[in-house]
Amino acid sequence: MSRRSFFAVVILAATFGPAAHAASIFNVDINRAANAVKNLGTAATGIEEKDEIALGRELAGRTMGAAPLVNDANVQRYVNKVGRAIAAQSDRPDLPWRFGVIDTGSVNAFAAPGGVILVTRGLYEILENEAQLAAVLGHEVAHVMKRHHVEVMRKQAGTQGLAGAAQTYLQATGRDRTGIADKVLGEGAELFTKSLDRDAEYEADLVGTTLAAKAGYSVSGMIDVLQKLRARAGDPSANLLYETHPHPNDRLTKLGETIEPQLAKLPPGEEPPPPLQVAGDSLPAPVAGRAAPAAPGRALAQESQQSQQQQDGAGLGGVPGVGQGVRRGGAAIPGLDMFRGIMGGGR
């Protein structure tokens, strides 16, 4: 038995054993019990929560290196607001949950271990109401809740590899740190190019829908999103999504079966669902050179669009046209990030 599991058992025995019994039940140490549960989770996955969080943030930081946050504080705060309401319904409400919309026309969403959730602009733009957003975020929160990607990391590194890597990751710096993370995440954000087991995706649909329902959202949100994804079969914007997930037909069938017995127990959800507080078409145009343009010349149209929107007061007042020199995924150009407008501007 690992040392961690041993202590978990000791803590549990102390909490619930005869010694605790002798003291009144009102003296049960809630913190100790919560830590014991946490430690059992650690024992099951072979990684401490703080290391899960650290590796997840590394993965998220790499993903945002490929597609940065959309330059709009309103949408970023909004997805955090909805996301945290969903995460509060999970059994890991105290993780450092983070939510962001990343600037790519792809339709996809990513859940990094430890609670960083990224939704693409392409997906955000097809959402029509807050219940649909809640469904997407609920699905991703469920992945984190169930530690699905931690399991992938564990397989990738081998059990000894993950524990060892996790422990040394935080101590390492620079290239060493990158190398250690590469062992469990793969090259770059490769972890996100891999499929989870189909059952993990079905579980995320079911658990995600119930989290959203508990947070007050109609289950129509998830149904709508799956049907929208189905409508995009064969479209390049959904390439990676289709490669890494079961077909929406199967997801709808499976969710329809598994959620039916629970429907009577779930809160009904606001009808009609509340509108999005930040509409997809209010987002500033993509930074030129980032998203592949749909037609030649569109990049130029986007530049003038972005200038127009800056004048209109949309977005955060990032400097128009500054993004042109940015290439995907490379080292940050010193000082350039400041002018993405995200760090500047009012809150």
Next chain:
Amino acid sequence: MRRTLALSIRAAACAWLLGCGLAAAQQVTLSKDSTLHTEPNAAAAPVAQLKEGTAGEVIARKGAWVQLKSAAGTGWVYAFNVNYGSAGAGAAPAAASSQRRQTTSTIGIRGLEKEDLKNATFDGKQLDALDSFAK
């Protein structure tokens, strides 16, 4: 240009829907044999038993149910059993409170693919920005 196009599409959609804010009546078919109920729940009295492939018009939505107008009558059917048409852009339900459906902006765009993710390098400033929005 993109904004004007989006506005034109929205104007056209509004005209077509006979007034913004109304859920569009949508033509659908059933993907499974389904029971049509008087109310949006499985315990409600049945109106009719419908076969897979039955066509109808969705006139309202509520949770996991849609109100369907069919040849056999009008009632509520399990929303998971409803097909909004063959795969293709725009063949998806109009949500009950639909603000805008932009079916053209992401179609055809090749975005974040496997190679992009594999070539990604860590961006700490983005992580800082992400943290700032969570406060």
